[in-house]
Amino acid sequence: MPDGESTTETPKVLIIDDSIDVHRLLTARLRSEPIEIVNASSGLDGIRVAEDVEPALILLDLDMPELDGFEVLRQLKDNATTVNIPVLVLSGLTDSQDKVTAFDLGAIDYITKPFDIIELRVRIRAALKLNSLIQMLNKRAQIDGLSGLWNRKYFDTRLKESVDSVARHGRALTVALVDLDHFKSVNDTYGHPAGDTVIQGLSRIITEHSRSTDVCCRYGGEEFAIIMPDTSPDAAQIVCDRIREELKAKTWSRHPERQITGSFGLVGVSDGSAVKSAPAAWLEAADQNLYTAKSNGRDQVVASDMAAPKVRLAEAG
Numbered sequence: 001m002p003d004g005e006s007t008t009e010t011p012k013v014l015i016i017d018d019s020i021d022v023h024r025l026l027t028a029r030l031r032s033e034p035i036e037i038v039n040a041s042s043g044l045d046g047i048r049v050a051e052d053v054e055p056a057l058i059l060l061d062l063d064m065p066e067l068d069g070f071e072v073l074r075q076l077k078d079n080a081t082t083v084n085i086p087v088l089v090l091s092g093l094t095d096s097q098d099k100v101t102a103f104d105l106g107a108i109d110y111i112t113k114p115f116d117i118i119e120l121r122v123r124i125r126a127a128l129k130l131n132s133l134i135q136m137l138n139k140r141a142q143i144d145g146l147s148g149l150w151n152r153k154y155f156d157t158r159l160k161e162s163v164d165s166v167a168r169h170g171r172a173l174t175v176a177l178v179d180l181d182h183f184k185s186v187n188d189t190y191g192h193p194a195g196d197t198v199i200q201g202l203s204r205i206i207t208e209h210s211r212s213t214d215v216c217c218r219y220g221g222e223e224f225a226i227i228m229p230d231t232s233p234d235a236a237q238i239v240c241d242r243i244r245e246e247l248k249a250k251t252w253s254r255h256p257e258r259q260i261t262g263s264f265g266l267v268g269v270s271d272g273s274a275v276k277s278a279p280a281a282w283l284e285a286a287d288q289n290l291y292t293a294k295s296n297g298r299d300q301v302v303a304s305d306m307a308a309p310k311v312r313l314a315e316a317g
């Protein structure tokens, strides 16, 4: 199953306030809450810490020297890492225009000082609950319902990140495309529930053979994709061959007489520093190897090096 953000971790709450007294007071009064408090005593520091620890909630003071709360809020909402972190504004300012401005800038709640600690606790709990629901929905939107693997949208995002990082740090990377052989005939002969079971079965085998850093996806119908960071094509080929063998050896209760096989197209590099290809070129190269595996009789793994001349020529064409 995909590894998302852990929901069992104690949520971090970042307090950005220039007053040491506020930090002391909140730390003492929120001690019984199931949260971990992180403190920042200036706007600049707060933004840096928010990027660093990605808290579940930020309590933000408005009245601070240098960078005030409004400007901090603006910058948090302008930053891809921090834009989705809910911000609860704590302020001594009671002017309703300030409240309107804070909400306009993206605050989810506003509490005026001196605050009622019971009310603050309730509002913190409500904000954290909302945040965890949003996170869960975001994660669900990236998971394929049938297989439980990541979906294609998520794959596309992660492939781009992986390819960029390989070129920048010169690391190894392999991308695998997997396609079930004669899948249409499984559906036609035994019905779609049988086909669904095969998709779930292969998903389980892929998951069992992958590491937590691998990104396993259902790419489309009967096609799967695996991003294997820090893995050379040779090493990835061994892993994919194990998946292939286990799939072939599996007995299916709905059709014990019918073996299921898969074809694999892999492309990778042991040292990414020489490879400047875009994600689309990686997919195209993996797809060509998948095509070769199919036309050579299926039930096999075909791998190549992204830096090899054959693949470079193929890309150019």
Ligand SMILES: [Mg+2]
Pocket (backbone or CB within 6 Å): 017, 018, 019, 061, 062, 063, 064
């Ligand atoms: Mg202040």
